[in-house]
Amino acid sequence: MPMRDYGIKTIEGAGLAGRAGRWDLSIAGGRITTLRASQASGGGVILPLLADIHTHLDKTFTSCRMPQRAESLFHAIEMMAADTRNWSDADLRERAGKALARAYANGTGLIRSHLDWHGTQTPKAWHVLTELAQDWHGRVDVELASLTPLDDLVVHGESIAAAVKASGGVLGAFVYRNADLASKVAQVFDLAERCDLHLDFHVDEGLEPEACGIDAIIAETRKRDMQGRVLCGHGCALSVRQPAEVAELLSRGGDAGIGLTVLPECNAYLQDVEPGRTPRLRGLAPLHEARAAGIKVMFGSDNVRDAFYPYGDYDLFDVFRTAVLSGHLAPGDWIDAISEAPANWTGRSMRLREGGPADFIRIAAADLDDAVSRPRAARQIWRGGQILAEHQGDFT
Numbered sequence: 001m002p003m004r005d006y007g008i009k010t011i012e013g014a015g016l017a018g019r020a021g022r023w024d025l026s027i028a029g030g031r032i033t034t035l036r037a038s039q040a041s042g043g044g045v046i047l048p049l050l051a052d053i054h055t056h057l058d059k060t061f062t063s064c065r066m067p068q069r070a071e072s073l074f075h076a077i078e079m080m081a082a083d084t085r086n087w088s089d090a091d092l093r094e095r096a097g098k099a100l101a102r103a104y105a106n107g108t109g110l111i112r113s114h115l116d117w118h119g120t121q122t123p124k125a126w127h128v129l130t131e132l133a134q135d136w137h138g139r140v141d142v143e144l145a146s147l148t149p150l151d152d153l154v155v156h157g158e159s160i161a162a163a164v165k166a167s168g169g170v171l172g173a174f175v176y177r178n179a180d181l182a183s184k185v186a187q188v189f190d191l192a193e194r195c196d197l198h199l200d201f202h203v204d205e206g207l208e209p210e211a212c213g214i215d216a217i218i219a220e221t222r223k224r225d226m227q228g229r230v231l232c233g234h235g236c237a238l239s240v241r242q243p244a245e246v247a248e249l250l251s252r253g254g255d256a257g258i259g260l261t262v263l264p265e266c267n268a269y270l271q272d273v274e275p276g277r278t279p280r281l282r283g284l285a286p287l288h289e290a291r292a293a294g295i296k297v298m299f300g301s302d303n304v305r306d307a308f309y310p311y312g313d314y315d316l317f318d319v320f321r322t323a324v325l326s327g328h329l330a331p332g333d334w335i336d337a338i339s340e341a342p343a344n345w346t347g348r349s350m351r352l353r354e355g356g357p358a359d360f361i362r363i364a365a366a367d368l369d370d371a372v373s374r375p376r377a378a379r380q381i382w383r384g385g386q387i388l389a390e391h392q393g394d395f396t
């Protein structure tokens with residue numbers, strides 16, 4: 001790996017994303033040795049490493065093999081299923097490895113990936129990603145979450161949960177307007193309790209107001225006192241349900257201690273899609289209201305370069321830019337949604353501190369608004385006190 005700048009380094013007058021004022025940093029031996037308030041300026045903006053809590057490393061970089069653009073979420077699911085015949089160990093390793101390399105180069109230090117899991121057999125991708133996670137440990141830490149349609153999970157859940165537990169993973173399900181939904185969700189929570197597993201759901205990823213799987217998930221989380229252990233991804237249908245009902249639901253979600261992952265790019269691309277017609281609805285979960293109700297809100301990449309979303313580069317700061325625009329967010333108030341909030345959710349911290357590792361992102365910008373505004377501003381990725389060569393930039 002090409003590096004530069006060995007020895008003691010200083011950065012003067014930098015902004016720290018999400019914190020007031022300017023700061024001077026000294027770096028030696030791979031650590032931040034001092035971090036002090038400064039009167040200087042011009043040092044750029046520094047962000048902690050990013051944590052991408054919701055991705056799909058088994059599906060990624062397959063968009064070139066898709067016969068056409070997806071016309072709906074379920075059309076994307078069909079095309080993706082047809083592609084699994086190509087998923088050899090080598091194919092999975094090549095595509096997922098490329099994804100991790102891109103994430104690392106873009107300043108991500110942690111990724112959680114959902115991996116499709118049907119039936120009792122551990123999927124090939126789970127084995128391949130477990131090996132890749134070992135290779136990448138310390139550069140990009142990888143967490144794996146099983147992703148099984150809810151109806152299948154209640155049939156095969158015992159063996160899936162046991163295998164997921166044995167490999168230190170998270171249990172997940174795809175929940176969307178299933179028959180007998182509440183009792184099936186309760187069965188998933190039974191499994192999680194019995195095996196001491198965290199849960200991560202794809203829930204209500206659509207625009208029918210009848211989609212209310214999240215209601216059952218919140219109720220079970222409250223009942224079983226599983227705060228901080230249950231993450232809900234998408235929640236698009238919340239954007240079309242009655243506001244008063246949603247407010248009351250989010251309040252219960254805050255009390256229950258669920259987390260909400262908002263996937264702004266994939267949802268904007270796939271929701272309300274119809275060839276030749278401009279989308280009116282963008283499937284954005286009510287993230288301001290959720291956070292105000294006490295729910296931990298995070299942003300993730302979701303699908304990258306596959307049937308669901310043929311774009312993206314595991315650049316979570318770019319996802320953040322989309323979230324800022326589509327969600328009317330003040331960047332400084334929400335930067336934690338791609339760094340500290342998801343890191344904390346997995347029991348880690350990315351926060352910069354004196355004595356901590358010199359791992360961070362430095363952008364040649366006056367402040368965070370400036371960084372969001374200028375996608376081509378130079379970006380340095382610092383790992384262990386050294387700059388990854390490909391991101392050297394001019395800060396003068």
Ligand SMILES: [Zn+2]
Pocket residue numbers: 054055056114202233302303
């Ligand atoms: Zn997803």
